[in-house]
Amino acid sequence: MPETDQYYIGRCLDGHPDDFRYLVRAYQAVLLAHLSGKLGNKDKAEEAAQESFVRAYFGLDGLKKPESFFSWLLGIADRVAKEHQRRGQIRQQRDVINSFSQAAPQPEISQDYALESAIAELPEAYRQVILLRYYGHHSCSQIAERLDMPLGTVTKMLSRAYVMLRQSLQKQHNESCEV
Amino acid sequence: MNCGQCKEILTAYIEGLLNESAKRTVQEHLRDCPLCRTEFEQLRSLCDRLAANGKAFSGSDLENAVMNRIVQEQNVRLKTASKMGVSTPSFWRVSRKIRRIIMKSRITKFAAAAAIIVAALLVVHFIGNPLGSNVTFAQVIQPILRAQTAVFDIIVGNEEDGGPVIHDMVMASRIRRTLSNVPDVVSIIDLETSRILTLTPTKEAVYINLKGLPPIPNYMEKLRNVIIALQENPKFEVQELGQQDIDGQRLIGFRAKHPKAEITIWADSKTALPVRIEQNEGQMKVICKNIQFDVPMEKSLFSMDVPEGYKLQQTELDLQGSTEQDFIEGLRVRAEVLGAGQFPDSVAVENYIKEAPAIGKKLGELGLSDQQVGELGIKLSRHLLFIRFFKGEGQWHYAGKGVKLGEADKAIFWYQPKDSKTYRVIYGDLSVKDVAPEDLPK
Numbered sequence: 001m002p003e004t005d006q007y008y009i010g011r012c013l014d015g016h017p018d019d020f021r022y023l024v025r026a027y028q029a030v031l032l033a034h035l036s037g038k039l040g041n042k043d044k045a046e047e048a049a050q051e052s053f054v055r056a057y058f059g060l061d062g063l064k065k066p067e068s069f070f071s072w073l074l075g076i077a078d079r080v081a082k083e084h085q086r087r088g089q090i091r092q093q094r095d096v097i098n099s100f101s102q103a104a105p106q107p108e109i110s111q112d113y114a115l116e117s118a119i120a121e122l123p124e125a126y127r128q129v130i131l132l133r134y135y136g137h138h139s140c141s142q143i144a145e146r147l148d149m150p151l152g153t154v155t156k157m158l159s160r161a162y163v164m165l166r167q168s169l170q171k172q173h174n175e176s177c178e179v
Numbered sequence: 180m181n182c183g184q185c186k187e188i189l190t191a192y193i194e195g196l197l198n199e200s201a202k203r204t205v206q207e208h209l210r211d212c213p214l215c216r217t218e219f220e221q222l223r224s225l226c227d228r229l230a231a232n233g234k235a236f237s238g239s240d241l242e243n244a245v246m247n248r249i250v251q252e253q254n255v256r257l258k259t260a261s262k263m264g265v266s267t268p269s270f271w272r273v274s275r276k277i278r279r280i281i282m283k284s285r286i287t288k289f290a291a292a293a294a295i296i297v298a299a300l301l302v303v304h305f306i307g308n309p310l311g312s313n314v315t316f317a318q319v320i321q322p323i324l325r326a327q328t329a330v331f332d333i334i335v336g337n338e339e340d341g342g343p344v345i346h347d348m349v350m351a352s353r354i355r356r357t358l359s360n361v362p363d364v365v366s367i368i369d370l371e372t373s374r375i376l377t378l379t380p381t382k383e384a385v386y387i388n389l390k391g392l393p394p395i396p397n398y399m400e401k402l403r404n405v406i407i408a409l410q411e412n413p414k415f416e417v418q419e420l421g422q423q424d425i426d427g428q429r430l431i432g433f434r435a436k437h438p439k440a441e442i443t444i445w446a447d448s449k450t451a452l453p454v455r456i457e458q459n460e461g462q463m464k465v466i467c468k469n470i471q472f473d474v475p476m477e478k479s480l481f482s483m484d485v486p487e488g489y490k491l492q493q494t495e496l497d498l499q500g501s502t503e504q505d506f507i508e509g510l511r512v513r514a515e516v517l518g519a520g521q522f523p524d525s526v527a528v529e530n531y532i533k534e535a536p537a538i539g540k541k542l543g544e545l546g547l548s549d550q551q552v553g554e555l556g557i558k559l560s561r562h563l564l565f566i567r568f569f570k571g572e573g574q575w576h577y578a579g580k581g582v583k584l585g586e587a588d589k590a591i592f593w594y595q596p597k598d599s600k601t602y603r604v605i606y607g608d609l610s611v612k613d614v615a616p617e618d619l620p621k
Contacts, residue, residue, distance in 0.1 A: 008207075009454040018246070019251075019391055020245075020246070021242050021245075021246055022251070024242045024245045024246070024284075025242055026243070027436075028239050028240070028241040028483055029233070029237050029239055030234050030236075031597065032239050032241070033232070033233070033236050036236075037281065044252050046239075046244075049241055050244055050245050050248055051248075052239065053245040053248075054245060054248045054252055058249075058251050058252065079256045086408060092222075093544045112228065112231070112232045112235075115228060115229065115232055118233065133229075134229040134230055134233035135232075135234070135236055137237070139410070140196060151196070152191075155191045155194060155196065156190075158190045158194075159186075159187070159189065159190040162190065162222055162225055162226075166221065166225060169225075170459055
C-alpha cells in the first residue's frame with residue numbers, strides 16, 4: 001500500500017531527506033501540467049516545477065498541516081509561476097502556439113497548451129480536482145478521500161470544472177480566430 | 180428523467196459511478212434526447228482530451244533533477260552557515276537542522292570516485308588461512324589470538340612490483356585504512372554495520388552503505404576463528420622455514436599448507452611476535468607486514484561520526500552476488516570508457532588497486548553526469564569482486580592484454596565454473612562460449 005504524504009514528510013523531517021523523492025514522484029506530473037498551463041512552455045514549466053519542489057523541501061518544517069501538502073505545493077507553484085511569468089510574453093506565446101496548431105493539424109508538441117492554460121485559469125478548488133483526476137491519476141473516490149469531501153461533491157466539482165473548461169477553450173478558440 | 184436531471188449526473192455516469200438502474204435511465208434519456216446526446220459527446224471528448232494530456236505528462240521524470248538541486252542548495256546553505264562562523268546555541272540548532280536534511284543517496288562524482296577506491300579497499304579483507312598445530316607455531320600465533328588492536332601494512336601482489344601499500348589500524352570491528360597512492364584520504368570501515376566513512380582533505384565525507392557484502396563478523400575474531408578451526412584440523416602441515424633476514428630483521432618462518440591455500444608467518448626470532456604474514460588466496464597474493472599488536476590507539480580514530488565542518492554525502496554500493504555478466508560489463512567499461520577501445524593489461528586485483536586513483540580521476544574528467552559516473556563506479560566494483568571472490572574451479576586466465584574491444588576471434592578470459600565440465604570463454608567482442616577443456620586457447 002502506498003504511504004501517505006504525511007508519512008513521507010515525517011520521514012524527511014526525521015532524518016531521511018531522500019524520501020522526498022517519493023513526493024516528487026507522486027506530484028511531478030500534476031505540477032508540470034499545472035505549470036505548463038500557467039507558463040505556456042514545457043521547458044519553463046519543468047524549471048518552475050523543479051524550483052517549486054526545492055522550495056517545498058526547504059519549507060517542509062514550516063508546513064503546519066502535512067495532510068494538505070498537495071494544495072500547499074500548488075500554492076508554492078503558483079508563486080513560482082508568478083515570478084517566472086511575464087503576462088504579455090505568455091499571451092503572445094499562447095497565440096503563436098494556437099495559430100500553429102491550426103495551421104498544422106497535428107502539432108509535434110505533445111502538450112495541449114490550450115487545455116493546460118484553461119486548467120490554470122480554473123478556481124483553485126476545481127483545479128485541484130481536475131489535476132488529481134487526470135494528472136495524478138486518482139479515481140473519484142480517491143479524490144474524495146484525499147480532499148475529505150463526499151463522492152457526490154467530487155463529481156459535482158468535476159462537472160462544474162468541465163463547464164468552465166469548455167467555456168475557456170471556446171473563448172480561446174474565438175480569440176485565435178479573430179487574430 | 181428530464182434534461183436538467185440528466186446533466187446533473189452525466190459526470191457520475193461517465194465515471195461509472197451510477198447503479199444499474201440509474202445508468203439505464205441515463206442511457207434511455209440519451210437515446211431519446213439529441214440535445215443531451217450532443218452534450219454527452221462533447222463532455223466525453225473533453226474527458227478524453229484531458230486523459231490524453233494527462234498521459235503525456237506521466238512519463239516526466241523530475242526526480243533526480245530535483246534531488247540534485249536540493250543537494251546544491253543544501254551545500255550553499257551549509258557554506259553560508261559556516262561562513263557566518265558563529266557558534267551560538269541558535270547557530271547549532273540551525274546547523275543541526277541543516278545536517279538533518281542533507282541528502283542521502285545522490286551519487287556525486289566525488290562519491291563515485293570514493294566508491295572506486297573503496298572497492299579496492301574491500302578486496303583485501305585480510306582473512307587467515309590454513310594453519311597447523313605445532314608447539315612453536317602455536318606460540319607464534321598467540322598474539323594474533325589475544326590481540327585487542329593491531330597495526331600493519333598490506334601489499335597485494337608482489338612486493339617488488341612496487342604496488343601501493345594499504346595501511347591498516349584495527350580496533351575490534353573497525354578498520355582505519357589509508358592507501359599509499361591516495362594518502363590524504365582516510366576510510367573507516369565498520370564491519371559490523373557494513374558501512375564505510377571516507378574523509379578527504381577537502382573536508383568531504385562520504386558514507387557508503389555496503390549491501391550484499393559477505394558477513395564479516397569482527398576482524399580479529401575472524402582471524403582467530405580461522406586459526407582455531409585450522410589448528411584442530413589434522414590435515415594441515417606446517418613447515419619450518421628457518422631463520423631469515425627480512426627488512427633488516429632476524430625472522431623465523433613457518434609455512435602452513437593446504438591444497439587450496441598457503442599461509443606463511445614470519446615472527447621475530449626473539450619475541451616470537453609475528454611481523455609478517457604472506458597469504459595466497461586463490462590467485463591473489465597478500466602480504467601483511469610491519470605488524471604490531473596491542474598498540475595503544477585513540478578510540479576517536481575509529482569514530483564513524485562525521486567531523487564538524489565536513490560536507491556529507493551518502494551512497495550505497497550493492498555487491499550482491501557479482502556474476503560473470505558483471506565481470507563482462509566491467510571489461511566493457513574498462514575497454515570502452517577507460518582504455519580507448521583496448522582491454523586492460525591485467526584484471527588482477529593488485530592491478531586494479533594500483534590503477535584505482537587513475538580510474539577515479541579519469542572518470543571525473545570524462546564530463547559525464549554524476550549519475551553516470553556513479554553507475555560506472557558500481558559496475559567497476561562489481562567487476563572487481565568477481566575476481567576477488569572468484570567462485571570457479573581452479574584458476575582463471577586472462578589474455579586480454581593488447582586485445583581491442585570487438586576482436587571476436589581472440590579469447591580474453593576463461594575459467595571453469597563450479598561443477599561444470601566445460602569452460603566459459605569470453606572473447607574480444609565480449610561474447611561467451613562454453614568450451615571443452617581440450618579446445619581451450621593455448
